[in-house]
Amino acid sequence: MSYDVMQQNKDKHFLNTEALKRRMKLRIILDKVAKGIFILSTLFSLLILGVLIYRVWNQSVGWLNLRFLKSNLSIFPEKAGIHGPILGTLWLMAIVAPVTVILGVATAIYLEEYATKGKFQSFIKTNISNLAGVPSVIFGLLGLTVFGRLLKLGSSILAGGLTMSLLVLPIVIVASQEALKAVPGFLKDASYALGATKWTTIKTVILPTALPGIMTGSILALSRAIGETAPLVVLGIPTLILRIPDGIMSDFTALPIQIYYWTLDAVLRPEYANLAAATIIVLLFMLFIMNSIAILIRNKYQKRY
C-alpha cells in the first residue's frame, strides 16, 4: 500500500479509536480503583489491630499498676489484683510445655524418621490435621470427661494443663515435622557414613539441627494455650478463687478466665470492664514477649543449608 492510499484511508479506521480509548481509560481507572479498595481492606485489619490495642489500653490506664499485679482477687474492684491468675497461667505453662514438647517431638520423629510411607502414616497425618480443626470447646468436654471425672482430677491445674496439652499438640507436631524435614539429607548421610546408628543420628545430628524450629513452634503453641479460654471454662474452673495455687493438684484460675468473668460482670459494675482491660494488657504483654522470643530464636539460630 502506498503512502497516498494510507493517507486516503486515514478517515476510514479499521479500529474505532474513540471507543478503544474510552475502553482503555475505563480499564485503567477500574484497575486503579480496585487497587485502592484492596489497599483499604489490607489496612482495615491493621486499623482494627490498632483500635483494639488503643481501646483496651485506654480502659486499663489507672488500673494497671504494681498493686494490681501483686494483690489477689477480690469482689471489690479497687482492691482486686491478678496475682492468682498470673500464677495459674504460669503453672499451666509449666505443664503444657514439657508435655507437648516431649509428645509432639516424639510424634514428629516417628512420622518423619521411622514411619514407612504408607496408609498408617497418612492416616496419622490426616488425623492430626483434623484434630487441629476441632473446636476448643470440644477439647474442654474431653478434658471434663476424661481428666475431670474419669481420672478424678477435678478442675485442678493438672486437668487444665493436660486438656490444653491435647489442644495444642497438633501445632507442636506440625511445627516439629517441618523442622525435621528441613534438616538436609547430607548431614544424615555423613552421620551414617561414620557408622552411627539411626537413633544416634537422630539424637546427635537431626535433633540439634532441628531444635530452633521445634522451639519456635513450641513457643507459639504455648502462647496459643495460655490465651485459650473455652476449655478451661468447660472444665468448670470456679469463678473466684482467693487461694493462691501451690501445686499441680490445687484449683486455679488463669488470666483468660478472669477476663471472661470480669467482662460478664461488667454489667453489674462498670469497673470490672477496666479490670478486664488491665488483665488483657498483661496477657497480651506475655504473648508479645513469647512471640518475640520465638522470632528471635528463628532469626538467630535457624541455619539455611
Add this chain to the structure above:
Amino acid sequence: MDKSMNVREVIKDNFNNKRHRGLEKFIPKIFLLAASLSVVTTVGIVCTLLFDAFKFFSRVPLREIFSTKLAPLSANPSFGILPLINATMITSLIAMCVAIPIGLTAALYLSEFASDGLRRILKPIMELLAGIPTIVYGFFAYSFVTPILMKLIPGLEAKNALSPGIVMGIMIIPMVASLSEDAMNSVPNAMREGAFALGSTKLEVAFKVVIPAAFSGIMASFVLGISRAVGETMIVAIASGSSKIFTFDITRSMQTMTAYIVEFTSGDAGSGTLGYYSLYAVGLILFVFTLLMNLLAQYITRKYREEY
C-alpha cells in the same frame, strides 16, 4: 596406637552389641506410642461425645430435639436444638460476610499489587491479628463494637448476634487472607506474564488468571474460615448472650452451640442430669459439623488442585 582397628569390625561390633540393638529396636516403639496418642485423642473425643450424647438421645424424643423450644432449666425442660443451630448459622454467616470480601481483597493486594518489601512487612502484622486470644476479641466486641452499633442501629440489644458476628469475621480475616495468598502465590508467574503480554491490567490478571488458577486454595480457605466461625466460642459467649429464642433478627441476643456448652458447664449442670448430657449432644453435632468442613477443605485442595 598398638592395636590396629578395622572399621568394618567396629561397625560389626557396634551392630552386634546387644544393648545397642535393643535400644535401636525399642526407641521406635516409644515414638510410635507417642504418635498413636493423637489417634487415641480422636477416639477419646468421639467416644466421650457418643457415649453421653447417646444417653441424651435415648431419653429425649426426636420430635423435641428438632423443635424450636429450648428451655433446659425450666420446670418442664425442653431441649430443642434448632435455636442453637440457627444462632450458629447466623453468626457464622455474618462473620463470613465480613471475612470473605476483606480477606480475599487483602490477599489480592498482598499477592498481586504490593511490592515484595511491603508484603514482608504487612503479612506478619496481619498474622498478629490471628495470634490475639479470642477472649480479647470477645471483650472488644462487647465493650467497643456493640456500643458503636447501638448508636447506628436503634433497638439493638446490649447482647446481639450482629456484633460478635462482625468481630468473628475480623478474627477470621487473617486466616482467609493468609491461606488465599498462599494459593495465589503458587500460581506461576508465566501465566500472569502471558496475560500481561496480551495487554491485561493487573486487575484483569487478578480476576481472570490468578483467581481461577488458585480457586481450590481460595475455596478451601473459605471452608476453613466457616469451620473456625462455627467452632468459635468466647466471642459469642460474651457478646451474643444466652437468650434461647429462635429468631432471625440479628439485633437480638441468641445463643450458639458453643456458647450453650460454655454457659452450661460454668453453671451447675451436675453429672447425670439431662442438661449435662445435652452438652455432649450439642458437642457431638458441633464436632461432626466442623469435621465435615475440614474434610471438605482437604478434599477441595486435593481434588481440584491444578499442578503447574
